[in-house]
Amino acid sequence: MTEQSPVLSKVTRQACDYASVKVIDALIRRSGYGNRAIDRLCDGTITYGRIRDIRNGLKAPVRLPEFLLICEVCNAGPIQTLRDIITEARRMELEQQTATKKPTGERLVVDEQARVAETLNKLRRGDLDFAAHEDEHKYDGDEDDPT
Template identity: 40%
Template sequence: MAAKIEWTAMDYAAKDALAKIIDDSALAYRVIAERMGGVVSHVRVGYIHNGEKSPVRLSEFLAICDVCNADPVQTLRDIIAEARRIEAERAADEMADRIVANPDDFDVAASIDPHKRDEANTPRE
């Protein structure tokens, strides 16, 4: 049995970008596959569009960009930017989950200082 492939943020971003490219082309999966000369089957084009099975390979990415008249360089830049955004969002979510799970580990000194009221009322120089 084949090992399950773990998708990365880059894979999800590529899936979304290619789905948009395919949708914008208004071409059927079968037409896209035929225009690629059988390099990728229409079934695989559908899997790529829907994010099923394995992530898109570079050769598939380039072939789909070519057939759908998308600039592969700009598309790749967009994918990288989106993957970075996804990773940053995940990191923020993970930190929020850690704080919620262990709030005592993240106390702010001012909130537990027994003299905080006195210090708040102390005039500044």
């Protein structure tokens, strides 16, 4: 789960970066402080704009000194918060892996021709069968012959 940041092409984000955004945002919300209050409590060490960027996952991921200061201001243990981030990152990676796995024999089909070709291949292999076009037990409304 590595991806380029839309803001800075030099920053490559990983699952732990996304998890830290989620956990730190929840930590700040639980503390009851807003971005401005965190700015004031940090004596401007972490500015309002930087706190906003951290919480929204913009620009660079959170740095260790910022992480420790946010934990201190929010009265949260940095070790437990780091464990929460690691747990969330593992969950996100597992979710990403299971989302990209496809059942054996199935492929993602993008265009119409590829879909038709895949259906014909399944039919030839015997993985697919047509339903009956006629049903001897189905009547068309008149009493003489079934459809």
